[in-house]
Amino acid sequence: MFAMRMKLAPQIIKRESFKPIYIHGKRQGLTFALQLAYYRGHYLSDIDSLEVLIDGKKIPDEAVTFELNGKEMPLYKLKYAVTEFWRQDDLAQLHLLLPNGLSGQHEIGLKLMLRIPYMQIGPGHTFMPLDSGETITITLEGEKNE
Template sequence: MFAMRMKLNEQIIKQESVEAIFINGKRSGFAFDVQLAYYRGHYLSDIDCLEVYLDGEKISDEAITFELKGKELPLYKLKYAVTEFWSQVDLAKIRVLKAGGITGEHELEFKLMLRIPYMQIGPDHQFMPLDSGEKVTISMEGA
């Protein structure tokens, strides 16, 4: 599938932001910040795909939330967030619940495909897809 790619940032996944999530004192997942790699920004309702993979394994959508400007949403609600605008300079926080959390080194992939609503391509009102994802290696301390 063809998708436009504009990596305007050195890091889409902000590796220094990766942190453990603790619930009742137990390691229960991890979180990380991401920056949109498109100069115009986007409404959250223009997100066609948001997926997180850890060591090649897809994390279930139900285990992921997306936070922007203090508003945390489950993934299924993003398509309804027609008034929530994600500017290129704003960091979003991705939270992933994972029993036992993670420690050590892992490959983290963030897949983000956006629909550019003002760039129609082809017949039937198809719109230009924008790939704003990234794959990195992260390291989490134990304890």
């Protein structure tokens, strides 16, 4: 499938933003920031697909929440967020619940497909897809007392 690609920032996934999530004193996930790779911004309801992969394995949607402007929501609610606008220079946060957390070197993949609602293409009047994904390799520190 053809998708428009515009990478306006050097990083979509912000390497310096990775932090562990602790629940009851135990590492149970991680959070990181991401930036939209399109100059006009988008309503969250224009997100057609959002997936997070770690070492090629998809993290279940129910283990991922998306946060923007102080509002956190599960992935299935993004299509209903018709008034939440993600500007290109705003950082969103992804929060992943992962049993036992994550440490060491890993490949983090983000599949983020948006539809550009003002750009109709094709005979069926589908909308231009925008690929705002990225894959990086990152090394995460382990617990200090492990």
